[in-house]
Amino acid sequence: MERETRVSVFESENPSEIQLIKSKLDAQDVTSFLNDKYMSFTTTPTANTIRLMVNLQDEQKAFDIIDAYIKETDLDFNTNLKN
Numbered sequence: 001m002e003r004e005t006r007v008s009v010f011e012s013e014n015p016s017e018i019q020l021i022k023s024k025l026d027a028q029d030v031t032s033f034l035n036d037k038y039m040s041f042t043t044t045p046t047a048n049t050i051r052l053m054v055n056l057q058d059e060q061k062a063f064d065i066i067d068a069y070i071k072e073t074d075l076d077f078n079t080n081l082k083n
Helices: 017-027 056-073
Strands: 006-012 032-035 050-055
Touching: 006 017, 006 032, 006 056, 017 032, 017 050, 017 056, 050 056
Parallel strands: none
Antiparallel strands: 006 050, 032 050
Protein backbone atom coordinates (compact mmCIF):
# COMPACT_ATOMS: atom_id res chain seq x y z
CA MET A 1 0.00 0.00 0.00
CA GLU A 2 1.39 3.36 -1.04
CA ARG A 3 1.45 6.11 1.55
CA GLU A 4 0.21 9.57 0.56
CA THR A 5 2.32 12.60 1.32
CA ARG A 6 0.37 15.61 2.57
CA VAL A 7 1.55 19.21 2.56
CA SER A 8 0.24 22.33 4.25
CA VAL A 9 -1.32 24.91 1.92
CA PHE A 10 -3.00 27.29 4.40
CA GLU A 11 -2.67 28.10 8.10
CA SER A 12 -4.86 30.11 10.41
CA GLU A 13 -5.92 30.45 14.02
CA ASN A 14 -9.44 31.27 12.80
CA PRO A 15 -11.54 28.13 12.16
CA SER A 16 -13.99 30.02 9.92
CA GLU A 17 -11.15 31.06 7.55
CA ILE A 18 -9.97 27.45 7.39
CA GLN A 19 -13.50 26.20 6.67
CA LEU A 20 -13.98 28.81 3.93
CA ILE A 21 -10.77 27.85 2.14
CA LYS A 22 -11.55 24.16 2.65
CA SER A 23 -14.93 24.62 0.95
CA LYS A 24 -13.26 26.33 -2.02
CA LEU A 25 -10.86 23.41 -2.42
CA ASP A 26 -13.66 20.85 -2.05
CA ALA A 27 -15.67 22.64 -4.75
CA GLN A 28 -12.73 22.13 -7.17
CA ASP A 29 -12.34 18.43 -6.25
CA VAL A 30 -9.22 18.95 -4.14
CA THR A 31 -9.45 16.76 -1.06
CA SER A 32 -8.18 18.54 2.03
CA PHE A 33 -7.52 17.55 5.61
CA LEU A 34 -7.37 19.52 8.86
CA ASN A 35 -4.40 19.28 11.17
CA ASP A 36 -4.77 21.18 14.43
CA LYS A 37 -2.12 19.35 16.43
CA TYR A 38 0.81 21.33 15.09
CA MET A 39 3.64 21.76 17.54
CA SER A 40 7.25 22.67 16.91
CA PHE A 41 10.05 24.60 18.50
CA THR A 42 8.55 27.83 17.04
CA THR A 43 5.12 27.38 18.65
CA THR A 44 3.96 27.50 22.23
CA PRO A 45 1.86 24.85 23.93
CA THR A 46 -1.10 27.27 23.76
CA ALA A 47 -0.82 27.88 20.02
CA ASN A 48 -4.07 27.11 18.18
CA THR A 49 -2.79 27.14 14.61
CA ILE A 50 -4.83 24.97 12.28
CA ARG A 51 -3.26 23.75 9.06
CA LEU A 52 -5.15 22.81 5.92
CA MET A 53 -3.37 19.92 4.23
CA VAL A 54 -3.67 18.43 0.73
CA ASN A 55 -2.05 15.49 -1.02
CA LEU A 56 1.27 16.42 -2.60
CA GLN A 57 -0.01 15.92 -6.16
CA ASP A 58 -2.77 18.53 -5.48
CA GLU A 59 -0.46 21.15 -3.96
CA GLN A 60 -0.13 23.45 -6.99
CA LYS A 61 -3.85 23.26 -7.82
CA ALA A 62 -4.69 24.11 -4.20
CA PHE A 63 -2.36 27.13 -4.20
CA ASP A 64 -3.89 28.32 -7.49
CA ILE A 65 -7.42 28.06 -6.03
CA ILE A 66 -6.44 29.85 -2.82
CA ASP A 67 -4.57 32.62 -4.67
CA ALA A 68 -7.48 33.18 -7.08
CA TYR A 69 -9.93 33.37 -4.19
CA ILE A 70 -7.84 35.85 -2.23
CA LYS A 71 -7.37 38.08 -5.31
CA GLU A 72 -11.07 37.85 -6.19
CA THR A 73 -12.30 38.82 -2.74
CA ASP A 74 -9.53 41.27 -1.79
CA LEU A 75 -9.44 39.71 1.67
CA ASP A 76 -6.34 40.35 3.74
CA PHE A 77 -4.94 36.95 4.63
CA ASN A 78 -1.40 38.28 5.01
CA THR A 79 -1.37 37.32 8.68
CA ASN A 80 -1.72 33.68 7.60
CA LEU A 81 1.15 33.65 5.14
CA LYS A 82 4.59 32.60 6.31
CA ASN A 83 7.68 34.47 5.13
